Amino acid sequence: MSHPFDQTSEAGQRGADTKPTERSSDAIQWRDIARESPPTETTTAEPSGSVAGRIRAQSGESLRIETDAVTVTLVGVPGVRLDDLIYAHQQPSAADEGITRYCALFDIENTSDSPIHWLSRKTTFIGSDGYTYDRAHVALDSAQLAPGCHTNHVQIEPRCRARVITPVEELPDGVTVSAVLHTVAVSGGSNHRFRFSL
Numbered sequence: 001m002s003h004p005f006d007q008t009s010e011a012g013q014r015g016a017d018t019k020p021t022e023r024s025s026d027a028i029q030w031r032d033i034a035r036e037s038p039p040t041e042t043t044t045a046e047p048s049g050s051v052a053g054r055i056r057a058q059s060g061e062s063l064r065i066e067t068d069a070v071t072v073t074l075v076g077v078p079g080v081r082l083d084d085l086i087y088a089h090q091q092p093s094a095a096d097e098g099i100t101r102y103c104a105l106f107d108i109e110n111t112s113d114s115p116i117h118w119l120s121r122k123t124t125f126i127g128s129d130g131y132t133y134d135r136a137h138v139a140l141d142s143a144q145l146a147p148g149c150h151t152n153h154v155q156i157e158p159r160c161r162a163r164v165i166t167p168v169e170e171l172p173d174g175v176t177v178s179a180v181l182h183t184v185a186v187s188g189g190s191n192h193r194f195r196f197s198l
Contacts, residue, residue, distance in 0.1 A: 106165075
């Protein structure tokens with residue numbers, strides 16, 4: 001029996017033998033969106049050259065979960081070059097250029113009458129190997145992201161929205177992200193736990 005506050009994406013949890021439906025996330029093809037990605041037309045106000053802009057432009061169908069207090073959309077979980085995300089003084093040596101990390105991009109809307117706090121440390125990732133992975137502990141360069149895209153913590157006022165990007169720690173070779181989980185504490189209410197199955 002699942003916890004009453006656990007929420008799953010419309011795709012839900014599917015067994016290995018379940019065939020994907022038209023609305024499932026199995027049809028989504030996440031791509032590496034390194035700097036060399038071809039330009040695409042975006043329909044949002046964010047710059048297409050920013051990491052968040054490229055994720056939105058190339059990620060395909062988003063996954064959305066709605067509760068009475070918050071609506072969370074997982075825009076995508078593509079591989080992004082590490083040097084596109086971090087400050088220049090943190091960038092790896094020339095021998096490590098081209099390192100990518102999977103990054104979850106969330107759009108969050110607070111539909112309640114109280115502020116909510118979104119903390120990236122409350123995001124966990126489940127790998128295709130079944131193991132749990134944490135967020136990467138790197139300082140993201142906000143200049144590389146679209147305006148209004150947060151990297152660590154944001155307080156979302158009632159009836160307002162925010163965008164958050166969270167990179168996953170280094171995964172073993174051949175492992176991809178199969179699920180993204182996040183827990184939000186709502187003022188005066190219970191925790192909401194969101195699970196997006198990819």
